[in-house]
Structure formats: structure tokens, C-alpha cells
Amino acid sequence: MPRQEGNGIDLIFHANTESGKTDDLQNDPDINLGFLNNAGEWASISGKADIVTDRDLVHKYYSPALKAWIGDLGDGKHDGGPEDPRVCLIRVNAKTAQYAVSKRTSVGGFVEFAKGVATGETPSVNKLRYLDDKELQQWRSQAK
């Protein structure tokens, strides 16, 4: 299970330093994270990423499941473990976030949607929200 700390807004991902994504982020740290579920709820987080290879932090967030993704090269060093130099973290410093999650049950949302189709009246079914950099900074500053 992924390790989670606090109630943070800055997200952490595992990666292989030899993969394309680290090349991309080396050239341009701009990053977007798009979350979506099958109900059509979504979130988009934009920010800057950095690649973390500090072994203490890698250990902190390491998951044994990574071995399956990173692979053991059989040389005793590149074994997919927390000391494997290929194992790194991608840390995303969120700058803006926007999302839409449902404010109604699926049945209620469908009723509103059906009414909208019939009447041309756009339904109010989602919590459509925006967080700017200032708000995210404020949130971080409130962290204990």
C-alpha cells in the first residue's frame, strides 16, 4: 500500500531513473496529473516536479511491489530494492488544481441530467472547484 503522510497536497510517485519520464522532467519540470473515475468525476493538478534520489526518502516511500516494475538485473546492486540507484521518487509541487466531483448520488445526478436534456436547463450536479497557487501555499502553511 502506498505510504501516505499527513494530509498533503504535494504528491509522490515512484519511478525508474532510466525511464522516459525522468528524461522529460529533466528537460521540463512542468507536470500535470489527471485523475478520472468512471462516473466522470475528475481532477487536474498542475505543478513542478523534481526527481528525488535521496535514499532516506526513497526508503520512506518504498514499496516491495516496486521490484516487479523495476526488475532485478541480477548484479546484486540493481535489484529493485530501496538501495537500487534506479529507484527514485517524482515529487510534484502543486501550483494549481481544479476538479469536479459529484454533489448528488448517481440517481439524483441522472434525474437532473434528464431534466436538463428535456428542458435545456443546465443541471447543477457537480462541485466544480479551483485552487490557485496562493490557496495551495496557504494550505501548506497551515500544515502541522
Place this chain on the structure above:
Amino acid sequence: MSLARTSRQTLRCAHLATNRVPRISSSSSALLKQTLTSPFNSTSSRHNNTFYRNFRTTTSIMSFSNTNVENADPYKSKNLENPELEDKVGDLIAFVEKCKFCMMGTRTSDGLIVSRCMALAGKVRQFQHTQLPNTKLSKHKTTKLAAYTN
């Protein structure tokens, strides 16, 4: 072309000529404020609402329009809300945790935007732009990335 539309376009041109409203960085609250008070904001009350105008996938000024009616995006008008920060962040984090997976979009060296599925590994509250040691890296990606300025 209607008078209203002509006036709006004139205002846009004037505004561009004075270079007062460039594309803004999301990290610049001063520029953000300047943008939000742009004279070519829509005249509707919704569009004059700072929060309403903020919600878009880019922080640059909207430049494409194919109509001159007000409140032409009723979905946004009906659904946009601005609760307390705790609720806004809390609901976002809850949704992200529930999803667990996301598409991570990056820009390749040839300028294209690409994405791939990634699993969330964790969250941090305090993000510090400290340069972390990377002595075990076979390449210099981390150092270069830390040195990147945008």
C-alpha cells in the same frame, strides 16, 4: 458585428498594446490580481467574480470566443463553487486517494505532451525546494532538474 463586440475587441487590442496583461504565472498573485481586473472581463456578474474567472485550464487570458452573449457557459455558472479552503482541499485529496491512479503528463524533448498511468505513492504536506543528495545516480538528471529555472 455588434457594438458591444467591437468595443470589447477594441479594449482587447488596447490592453495588448499596453502590455498590461501578459500571460501570467500561477505563482504570481499580483499578476493574477491584475488579470482578474482586466477590462475585457465579461460584464456579467458571474464573469466579474474573481473565483469564476479563475476556473479554467490555463491562467492566460481567454482569447477565443465565438459569440458575444453573456454567461455563455451555464455549466460553469451552475456548478462552480468556492467553499472554505479546508473543504476544497479535503475533497480534492479524498478524490485523489480514491482514484489512486492518474495520468501523468510531461513534455518530451521534442515538445510534445505525453502522459502515462502512474500510481500514487504518497503525499507530503511540506514541500521544500531543497537540493537533495543524488550521489548514487548514474546520470545527472536530478542536479539538472534542481537547477532548472522557468
